Amino acid sequence: MIRLFQRHRIRKNREVHGLWEFQTINASDKLSSKRYQLPVPSCWEMHPEFLTYRGKAIYRKYFEVKEKTNIRLEFKGVSHTATVLVDGNIVATHYNAYTPFSVLLPNVDGGEHLLEVLVDNRFTEDSALHIPNDYYTYGGIIRSVILEEIPDCYIEKMKAIPKKVDDEWHLELEAHISNLTDERQKVRMEATIADTRVITPFSEVEKGKTVMIRRSIPIQNIREWSSQKPNLYELELNLYRGEASEPIDDQIDRIGFRTITTLDGHIQLNGENIVMRGFNRHEDHPQVGASFSQTLMVHDLELMKDMGANTVRTSHYPNDELFLDLCDEMGFFVWEENHARGLSLERMQHPKFQEQCLQVNEEMVTNHIHHPSIIIWGILNECASNTEEGREMYKEQIEQIRALDNSRPVTFASHHRAEELCFDLVDICSFNLYPKWYTDEDPKVLVEEAKKWAEELGGKGKPMIMSEFGGDGIYGYRSPTHVKGTEERQAEIIRLNLKAYEEKSYISGMLIWQFADCRVTEGLGFLLTRAGTMNQKGMVDTYRRPKLAYQTVQEIWKKGDKKS
Numbered sequence: 428m429i430r431l432f433q434r435h436r437i438r439k440n441r442e443v444h445g446l447w448e449f450q451t452i453n454a455s456d457k458l459s460s461k462r463y464q465l466p467v468p469s470c471w472e473m474h475p476e477f478l479t480y481r482g483k484a485i486y487r488k489y490f491e492v493k494e495k496t497n498i499r500l501e502f503k504g505v506s507h508t509a510t511v512l513v514d515g516n517i518v519a520t521h522y523n524a525y526t527p528f529s530v531l532l533p534n535v536d537g538g539e540h541l542l543e544v545l546v547d548n549r550f551t552e553d554s555a556l557h558i559p560n561d562y563y564t565y566g567g568i569i570r571s572v573i574l575e576e577i578p579d580c581y582i583e584k585m586k587a588i589p590k591k592v593d594d595e596w597h598l599e600l601e602a603h604i605s606n607l608t609d610e611r612q613k614v615r616m617e618a619t620i621a622d623t624r625v626i627t628p629f630s631e632v633e634k635g636k637t638v639m640i641r642r643s644i645p646i647q648n649i650r651e652w653s654s655q656k657p658n659l660y661e662l663e664l665n666l667y668r669g670e671a672s673e674p675i676d677d678q679i680d681r682i683g684f685r686t687i688t689t690l691d692g693h694i695q696l697n698g699e700n701i702v703m704r705g706f707n708r709h710e711d712h713p714q715v716g717a718s719f720s721q722t723l724m725v726h727d728l729e730l731m732k733d734m735g736a737n738t739v740r741t742s743h744y745p746n747d748e749l750f751l752d753l754c755d756e757m758g759f760f761v762w763e764e765n766h767a768r769g770l771s772l773e774r775m776q777h778p779k780f781q782e783q784c785l786q787v788n789e790e791m792v793t794n795h796i797h798h799p800s801i802i803i804w805g806i807l808n809e810c811a812s813n814t815e816e817g818r819e820m821y822k823e824q825i826e827q828i829r830a831l832d833n834s835r836p837v838t839f840a841s842h843h844r845a846e847e848l849c850f851d852l853v854d855i856c857s858f859n860l861y862p863k864w865y866t867d868e869d870p871k872v873l874v875e876e877a878k879k880w881a882e883e884l885g886g887k888g889k890p891m892i893m894s895e896f897g898g899d900g901i902y903g904y905r906s907p908t909h910v911k912g913t914e915e916r917q918a919e920i921i922r923l924n925l926k927a928y929e930e931k932s933y934i935s936g937m938l939i940w941q942f943a944d945c946r947v948t949e950g951l952g953f954l955l956t957r958a959g960t961m962n963q964k965g966m967v968d969t970y971r972r973p974k975l976a977y978q979t980v981q982e983i984w985k986k987g988d989k990k991s
């Protein structure tokens with residue numbers, strides 16, 4: 428399953444799932460002689476022979492088209508570098524596991540064609556963001572692959588931003604129409620949403636060019652999207668050529684009408700202050716790696732709800748669109764963030780760092796802009812925002828995101844305390860602090876200090892989120908000593924932190940590190956020698972079995988002690 432709704436009724440499209448042929452490639456670029464069958468989407472680590480394989484591999488699948496046509500291939504996520512070949516010719520390359528990319532192949536002959544994807548998950552010099560880290564970079568085609576047949580005139584992309592003007596909802600619609608024919612074409616669009624249907628006047632598209640059509644559509648009687656009532660509307664865009672009465676192409680997406688603002692130190696949804704309570708979550712599970720099924724995604728969200736949460740932070744990378752669809756429907760708030768965890772200034776000065784971040788940001792925002800559940804864009808978790816050089820990169824990325832979408836607040840999670848230099852650049856000040864785990868500080872005292880840092884360092888009047896706190900608890904390790912690593916100690920740490928933050932009216936969010944234990948890269952150094960190569964700060968273990976802290980969270984968030 429790719430999405431929770433049909434993306435097209437007119438454009439022909441299909442999943443290229445099922446078993447693909449798979450062969451590894453060794454260091455001297457030799458194909459191994461053995462061929463396997465691996466499912467797509469999936470992570471190759473789920474195959475008994477590739478449990479810890481880090482390297483290169485090739486996936487192969489034949490596809491057929493009836494007659495000459497234009498083909499669009501879309502990859503929702505290949506981990507982490509992909510080279511796509513059709514009939515032996517390279518047609519696309521892409522870096523980063525967690526954002527989608529596509530390629531358009533005009534005039535593909537009818538018949539059978541070979542699709543090959545060369546996948547590389549090594550930590551090479553070319554990779555600034557995928558590095559050995561406190562999570563695992565899996566290998567393979569980890570998200571869906573889609574094949575579409577595209578008409579000669581087609582909708583290349585659309586953007587639809589709901590705006591409330593004087594209590595009236597409008598949809599600011601922007602559609603890009605491309606013309607692959609040898610002649611100028613006359614086109615018009617039909618947009619349908621709720622009870623509203625709009626047909627645009629004719630536009631002309633030169634041969635080989637793209638035209639942008641813009642419309643502000645007033646829409647009556649809207650039921651707004653909220654956490655309690657996550658109302659969604661299908662926006663259907665049809666493309667007509669000339670005077671024809673039948674559309675030739677379409678795109679469908681879902682829209683939630685809601686406003687998200689920051690004012691007087693709080694975050695508002697539809698004008699009402701909200702408090703975000705929830706978890707940091709890695710896309711990670713021992714039986715599927717990073718390649719989740721719908722059932723497993725829903726299970727995670729249900730467990731979060733069961734603990735009384737309303738928020739999930741996609742630490743530390745953009746998530747699968749299916750997961751975001753589920754959050755839209757289930758009324759979760761999402762902090763979606765770009766891909767970067769704990770990169771020092773030296774790492775940020777990697778020649779490809781900024782370019783690779785800007786690409787992720789672009790792909791994240793443009794592809795996920797319609798999800799009402801996403802109420803915050805986040806960037807660069809715990810990177811060098813305490814340095815002048817780092818600040819320049821934060822600034823450029825924040826400006827880029829705002830230029831792509833100015834309808835959501837932007838933040839980043841900082842661990843620099845009084846050394847922070849970038850709070851003035853963002854809308855929300857977010858802190859990763861681990862009182863009672865990495866330090867012995869009292870969370871009640873520390874949160875007050877954090878408030879002062881925010882105020883003194885450019886964040887005066889801005890909302891504040893405790894974006895990470897917690898401690899390890901090894902599933903099943905219980906001991907009357909309550910030493911670090913026991914479930915008891917973890918539950919105590921969570922209780923002390925939550926209680927401290929629930930007491931403070933200025934806290935707009937508290938996000939526990941983390942929802943579930945996750946696999947980390949094996950290596951040297953503090954993070955990479957974690958016992959069992961796992962970060963065990965989850966409220967549930969990797970198999971989603973609840974630890975003691977699960978009940979603690981439930982008691983506070985579900986049964987009472989929280990602020991309103």
Ligand code: ADA
Pocket residue numbers: 561768769808809842859895940962964
């Ligand atoms: C950091 C980081 C997380 C995780 C956590 C921990 O703050 O953002 O990814 O590594 O610490 O468990 O130490």
